[in-house]
Amino acid sequence: MNTWSTQHSFTPLALTSTDSLPDLAMINLNDWGMVTLVGPDSKSYLQGQLTCDVVSLTADKSTFAGHCDAKGKLRTILRVFHYQNGYGLLQRQSVMATQLPELKKYAVFSKTEITQTTAVILGLAGAQAQATIDHHFSGDADVRYNDTATVVKVDNARWLIITTAEQADSVITTLAPAATLTTTELWNLYDIQAAMPRIDSATELEFIPQAVNLQAVDGISFKKGCYTGQETVARAKYRGINKRAMYIVAGASTQCPQPGDGLERSVGENWRKGGTVICGYHYSDNHALALVVLPNDLDADSQFRFATAPDALWHKLDLPYDVNAE
Template structure:
């Protein structure tokens, strides 16, 4: 049996208990790999995070921008297979790879779309499983076939080769779920997910990267730095990413853009598109969306394609205030 066919949807509500150990094939995620003697210095001049100070056992968020500060890619970067891996939505990789490689011809850095496979290990027993399969105790660990990266208290990313993937999937004693549950946790943690549909639309602060330690303001020059610095020191950013929640009348498409509208008096106006979304068993759903950061907390929303639905903004799990 093909290991890719062993994963099934897990229909749950927000408060339902989950299996203690779950494994998902993150088929809509991938990684860019950078190796070579100039890999560190090249990335340092391209991305918002500080690659020079990134230790072997650390992972950090980062973004790669165009010259105007608009984001091509939001990624998690970590040491992997003798270089670096930039883990991100698969649909963003083609454009991001093209943009990231533009000036690499002048550097001893090889930038490629990694052939490694992404698996998500989830649940209260995820940490114990990782501990039993690795000799080190950092947030990034070398394991058989690749790397294990801690995402949060109950999630680990496994970026491993195809041979090890088949072996692991066929032998692990875990509930094999589809990747939608991983998406749910990304939303609940308010971690930005920039797919192809959102590329070159937002500056990093509109995606809350400053609250997730994904921007270094003292690392030196990188592409788009002027815009990112002005957004911090002159307060020019007027948008932020929020968790929204509401009901649905019919299933939300994973292949089409899902638009939100917001209530303005007795009228409705376009508010933005869901970056990602997840639906619970009781036909409520959650998603991430970039909105003006001065909206009233009581602002009501609805799905453009389902006008009888009602959505609201949920509290973020972190602060957007630079002073907190």
């Protein structure tokens, strides 16, 4: 039996809202999973399924992508990259059981094998993450590999590590022996601060890609041609039908906001349904952050609250990118 996860103690960090993040943290991303596509038709098959341009994706890069239903509603958001002899697709484990059969639905007509892997997925984060990867993996590409792992750059402070259960102990011990070992909550914090979209089971088939800012993180190609849901996505861009966007909000809370939770917004002296939580993080000093899909025409000083804690007011923070970027 593989015991890498018990040989190493991954424990939650009790961070306050004023604490600095660890210089180097190894994170057990057991709530993320990977699907692989192998076969000569894999590229063309994905090109007709995802919002990104798979054809132009080079072996040294990764990209965000959405997988939609025919109405343009997101089943999932993926990180796509070349992996071994095909493609790797990283997504939330919570959508795997419903999304994967849909991805496979038309594969019978193509020469591609679609498989949910048993890969171990880890995250390396912090100010020393880039130097650590550079020391152990040659080259300067955003996707690299050696005999034990494939690594994929997320941003200047984070890398994903994909390995096997047999190799995981060696990867952790060799790559970052002095790193803080922690749980997925720290990765959630990084994702919120970077406003990186995701879809969990609680938000599956709720939003079109632009409602979670997928276009702002280069996850949509408007030039690639047809794919499932493309008509809705294009109409949202060229006819302006999308009325929502994803924002970072902050406030006092005694618990962590969960995907699918509803946030109310102030309208004069009244409160109305405002938005839906995508991801949340709770600090140990009872402050919290969340990614929330909200109307995209709100005033800058709009206030928000959760119905379960009506006295705690929340507010928007600045996004790290231009939500209207092409």
